[in-house]
Amino acid sequence: MATAKMVFDLVLITTLPTDYNKVIKVESALDCALECIRKPRCDAMAFSAPQQVCYLYKQSFQGDPTATSNMDLLLYNIKRGTECNEVFASSRKSTNTVCDQKKGYSYEPNMNVCYKYHSSEKFQHAAAKDICINEGASNLLKVNSDEKQAFFTKLVPSGSYAYIQGDRRDSTGEWVYWEETTAAVMSYTNWADGQPNGAQSGQNCISIDATGQHDAGCHYYNYFFCEKYM
Numbered sequence: 001m002a003t004a005k006m007v008f009d010l011v012l013i014t015t016l017p018t019d020y021n022k023v024i025k026v027e028s029a030l031d032c033a034l035e036c037i038r039k040p041r042c043d044a045m046a047f048s049a050p051q052q053v054c055y056l057y058k059q060s061f062q063g064d065p066t067a068t069s070n071m072d073l074l075l076y077n078i079k080r081g082t083e084c085n086e087v088f089a090s091s092r093k094s095t096n097t098v099c100d101q102k103k104g105y106s107y108e109p110n111m112n113v114c115y116k117y118h119s120s121e122k123f124q125h126a127a128a129k130d131i132c133i134n135e136g137a138s139n140l141l142k143v144n145s146d147e148k149q150a151f152f153t154k155l156v157p158s159g160s161y162a163y164i165q166g167d168r169r170d171s172t173g174e175w176v177y178w179e180e181t182t183a184a185v186m187s188y189t190n191w192a193d194g195q196p197n198g199a200q201s202g203q204n205c206i207s208i209d210a211t212g213q214h215d216a217g218c219h220y221y222n223y224f225f226c227e228k229y230m
């Protein structure tokens with residue numbers, strides 16, 4: 001059996017470079033290294049210990065001579081022999097959760113949220129959800145904290161609405177999130193003034209604008225947010 005040789009060079013950098021390709025939820029720096037090695041075009045990686053996420057890069061890092069080591073954020077350049085590509089090409093596909101920048105997804109480390117804002121074409125609620133799932137997301141975005149409410153309502157320009165997760169069950173009037181095929185009662189809502197106001201007229205979905213959350217007809221055409229749950 002060929003010996004697969006690879007070298008990890010620790011690089012000192014003050015701030016995380018933002019030109020990463022993928023963000024992956026992992027448990028350790030070693031898992032992060034394995035994710036990088038599995039990808040033939042990955043030349044560098046960063047592991048954030050507090051968030052347990054792994055950032056993958058196509059380009060090697062340039063070290064910063066003034067930076068000091070930081071155990072919360074470990075960055076490595078990776079050099080490997082061609083044997084490594086052969087060894088890992090046949091290794092099992094990772095089951096870790098990936099936030100894929102190539103598909104237009106962004107990662108917000110402070111909230112640990114991987115999301116995409118679809119702001120060019122409007123869709124009805126069911127179609128929007130299908131688009132999210134078909135491009136690898138978990139579902140529409142869950143706005144289930146004050147931080148997410150503040151962050152995402154700011155992204156929607158005045159006069160526009162964007163769908164998020166949540167719909168009302170006619171039988172009980174409860175608002176629920178869908179976890180694959182199971183409905184979970186929503187624990188967080190943050191309605192705009194005067195909302196929800198559409199129970200009588202079948203406003204059974206949720207959109208956000210700059211002012212907060214609105215119950216909205218699921219047949220309305222709106223922009224939308226997708227989320228990959230990390």
Ligand SMILES: [Ca+2]
Nearest residue numbers: 197198214215
């Ligand atoms: Ca409404």
